[in-house]
Structures are given as structure tokens and as C-alpha cells.
Amino acid sequence: MIYDIAGLRILIENRCKYTERFCAAYLSADQTSPVHLSAKVTNEEFYEEKNASVQDFSDGYIENICLYRGICRQLPSLNRMLLHAAVLEYDGNGYAFLGKSGTGKSTHTGLWLKYLDGSKIVNGDKPILQAAKEHFIAYGTPWMGKEGLGCNSSVPLKGLCFLEQAKTNEIVRLSPSEAATRLFSQILLPTDEENAAKTLELADELIAKTPAYLLKCTISEDAVKASYEAMTGKEYSKR
Amino acid sequence: MKIKKGFVLRKVGGESVVVPVGEMSKQFHGMINLNETGAFLWTFFSAEHTVDEGVAALLAEYDVDEQLARADVEQFVKTIVANGFAE
Numbered sequence: 001m002i003y004d005i006a007g008l009r010i011l012i013e014n015r016c017k018y019t020e021r022f023c024a025a026y027l028s029a030d031q032t033s034p035v036h037l038s039a040k041v042t043n044e045e046f047y048e049e050k051n052a053s054v055q056d057f058s059d060g061y062i063e064n065i066c067l068y069r070g071i072c073r074q075l076p077s078l079n080r081m082l083l084h085a086a087v088l089e090y091d092g093n094g095y096a097f098l099g100k101s102g103t104g105k106s107t108h109t110g111l112w113l114k115y116l117d118g119s120k121i122v123n124g125d126k127p128i129l130q131a132a133k134e135h136f137i138a139y140g141t142p143w144m145g146k147e148g149l150g151c152n153s154s155v156p157l158k159g160l161c162f163l164e165q166a167k168t169n170e171i172v173r174l175s176p177s178e179a180a181t182r183l184f185s186q187i188l189l190p191t192d193e194e195n196a197a198k199t200l201e202l203a204d205e206l207i208a209k210t211p212a213y214l215l216k217c218t219i220s221e222d223a224v225k226a227s228y229e230a231m232t233g234k235e236y237s238k239r
Numbered sequence: 240m241k242i243k244k245g246f247v248l249r250k251v252g253g254e255s256v257v258v259p260v261g262e263m264s265k266q267f268h269g270m271i272n273l274n275e276t277g278a279f280l281w282t283f284f285s286a287e288h289t290v291d292e293g294v295a296a297l298l299a300e301y302d303v304d305e306q307l308a309r310a311d312v313e314q315f316v317k318t319i320v321a322n323g324f325a326e
Contacts, residue, residue, distance in 0.1 A: 078298060099296040180252030193247060199255065200249035207252045 001074055002028040005071075006080055006139035007154070011038035012067055018060025019067060023142040025152050036078060039070040068126070068143045073190040076198035080130045081206075084186040086145075087127045087138040087155070088112055088130075090119040094138045094155035095231050096127070098186050099163035106147055108217065111224045122137055124149035127236035128155065131205050159211055159231035166216035171226045179212035180204075240316050241287040241326045246283055248273075250254075257281060276301070280315045290316055 003026040041063050050062050054160045072082040084098040086105040090112065097105050105124075112119045122138055125145025135156040144150035162174070162182045163215060174182070183203055190196050190211050213230050217223035225236040249256060255278035257271040258264075273281055274319025276297070283296050293312040298305060319325050 176252035177254045178252075180254055180256075183252075184256075190259060191260055191269075193260040196258055196260045196264075197247045199251060200247065200251050200258065204249065204251040 002031050004028045004132060005141055006075075007073075007137075008036040008078060008080070009033065010071060011035040011041040012071075013038065014063060014067060015041075016058075016060035016063045017059065021062045022064055024140055037071065039067045039074075041066040041070065045070075050144075064143075067113045068141075069136075069188070072128075072193060073192075074186050075128060076190060076195040076202060079198075079202070080128050081199055081202045082188045083123070083127055083129050083138075084188075085126070085127060085160075086124045086149075087122040087157070088119055089122050089153070089155040090116055091232070092155070093158040093232070094122060095159045095161060095227075096138065096157060096181070097163055097178050097227075100185070103163045104114055104165060104219070106145075106149070106162060107219055108215075108223060109149075111219070111221065112228075115221050115224045116228065120151065121149040122151060122153055129202075129206065131209075132203055135209055138208055139233070157210055159213065160206075161227050161231060162212065162214045164214065164216045166218065169215075169217045169222045169226045171213050171215045171217075171230045172231070174212040174213075174214055176207050177212075179207045182212075182214075183207065240284055240290070240301075240319065242284050242319060242324055243326050244279065246271075246281075248278065250278075255281075277310055277315060280312065284316070284319065310317075 001012060003012060003023050005026050009028060027176055033200050046063060049066050051181040052164045075081055086109045087094050087096045088109055097109055109121060121139045123144045124147050126143045128139045128141055138152045139154045140152050168217050189199055215227050228236045245259055245261050246257050247260050255273040259267045273295060279300060282318055283293060294308045297308040297312060
């Protein structure tokens with residue numbers, strides 16, 4: 001079936017029904033016009049993923065993971081890239097929160113939802129970014145992490161916020177090279193020359209167009225205040 | 240000395256990085272960070288050149304004395320060879 005994801009027409013050739021249910025909200029009304037890219041999982045790739053998985057996942061789940069990886073590896077040449085991050089929308093702007101698994105992306109974004117009325121999660125784990133003139137655009141996708149938080153929408157990306165757990169709250173602006181170092185562990189690097197080179201070019205452009213911060217934070221409203229004020233430039237008023 | 244095919248060099252956030260592609264990505268996992276001289280030499284040695292030619296190129300490009308340039312080139316070549324990146 002053909003799906004509309006991140007402004008692209010994507011043909012997904014799945015064998016298990018899992019992916020059809022999973023991507024239902026993104027099904028294209030036009031199933032005949034040409035597509036931008038297609039994804040299909042080879043037996044080799046499927047069994048490699050299945051053998052490497054720590055849990056006994058269903059075949060549909062395994063195929064689904066492989067399909068997204070296959071899609072994402074082709075994105076750079078289409079001016080897009082996968083970002084491992086939680087992207088929030090607030091007041092029409094997008095903010096990405098990044099960190100190793102377990103650093104509290106969902107905890108911190110959960111606090112934004114709690115304290116900032118009107119904020120919503122565009123994608124809780126694996127949004128697609130598209131390079132655009134002034135800012136990157138972050139897109140929701142069917143793949144949004146184990147909590148399944150996200151929606152089929154897009155938002156201009158105004159900030160990158162790397163998270164670290166701490167005893168107090170502190171936010172600092174990162175230099176381009178510091179941002180690059182941290183960003184590398186949150187992107188997918190394809191292995192073909194064209195897409196690998198384009199990924200590095202997109203990463204450079206992302207850093208040039210999006211201010212990056214390091215937030216050392218606790219689980220508190222003060223942590224929200226710190227990231228909100230740094231990234232929006234506005235004063236946070238406690239409720 | 241010549242660096243094997245299968246690498247891509249780009250500047251990201253002002254820093255030069257090299258990543259393996261194609262067959263090379265199966266042998267070598269990770270990313271190489273290069274300083275300015277390293278990036279210059281990487282590009283230079285992407286074609287076959289001798290150490291002496293590398294020193295001459297470095298001297299033509301940067302305001303350094305020959306002794307320092309030679310030490311830089313020798314160290315660079317040694318690192319490339321030790322990592323198996325030389326043809």
C-alpha cells in the first residue's frame with residue numbers, strides 16, 4: 001500500500017498485516033500515482049533482525065522495524081533524515097528533546113504536556129526531519145516509540161535540547177561542534193555513499209539552522225521552565 | 240601512500256568527520272574525527288602520494304616549518320596505516 005509520510009509518497013510492501021494496521025492513519029487516498037520511495041524487507045534482513053532481538057517479538061513487529069529502517073536509509077537523498085528524539089509542538093513551533101534511551105525524554109516531554117497547555121507530541125521517538133529554507137520541518141510518523149505518542153502532523157523545528165539527568169536544573173547553549181558530537185549518536189547513518197554524505201550535510205545544516213542546548217535537569221516544573229525559556233525566549237509563568 | 244576507497248569526508252558543525260561507506264562500512268564501524276591538518280591530509284592522500292609530497296603540500300598550504308610539517312605527515316600516515324585504511 002502507498003502511504004503519505006513526511007511529505008513523501010511511500011510504497012510499503014509488507015508481508016505481515018501488522019504494518020497495515022500500524023500505518024493506517026497515514027494511508028494515501030491516491031494508490032496509483034508514482035511514489036518517491038519504496039520499502040520491502042529481504043529474508044536476510046528479517047532474520048538478522050529476528051536473531052538479534054532480545055525479546056520474542058512477533059514477525060509483524062520485526063518486519064515493521066526493518067521497513068522503517070529501510071525507508072530511513074533512503075531519506076537523505078530526498079532531503080530528509082530520521083532523528084532519534086521526542087518532538088513537541090507548542091504555540092506552532094517544534095522542539096526536539098534528545099538523549100540516550102533512559103535519560104528521560106518521555107519524562108521531560110510529559111512535564112511539558114502537564115504544565116504547558118496546548119503542547120502536544122508530534123512524535124515521541126523517531127520523527128523525520130526535512131531540510132527547508134529557514135528551519136527544518138519535523139514530521140510525525142507511524143513509528144513513535146513504545147509509548148506510541150505522536151500524530152500525523154508537522155511543525156517547524158526551533159530548538160534541539162539534549163537531556164541529562166542531574167540534581168539541579170541548568171541549561172546551556174551548545175557550540176556547533178558540541179551539538180554535532182551529541183547529534184551523531186541520535187541519527188541513522190546509511191552505508192551507501194550518496195545517502196551517507198547527504199546525512200552529514202543535513203546534520204551540518206540542522207546544526208546551523210537550529211539552536212542546540214544541553215539541559216541538565218530534575219523531574220520538576222523548574223526543568224520545564226529552564227528548557228521553555230531557553231528555547232522560546234519567553235518568560236515562563238508558573239500556574 | 241593512498242587511502243582506501245570507501246570513505247566520505249564532510250564538515251559538520253565546523254568539525255571534519257569521516258565515515259565509512261559501502262564495503263568499508265562492514266569492516267569499520269564508527270566515525271573518524273579530524274582536525275584541520277588531518278582533513279587536509281586525508282583529502283591529499285585520497286590520491287597516491289609520498290610522504291615528501293605530503294610535507295610539500297602542507298608547507299604550501301599552511302604557515303608551518305618543515306620539521307613540524309614532516310612530523311604531522313609522518314604521524315598521519317602512521318595512523319592511517321595502523322588502522323588499515325591505506326591501500
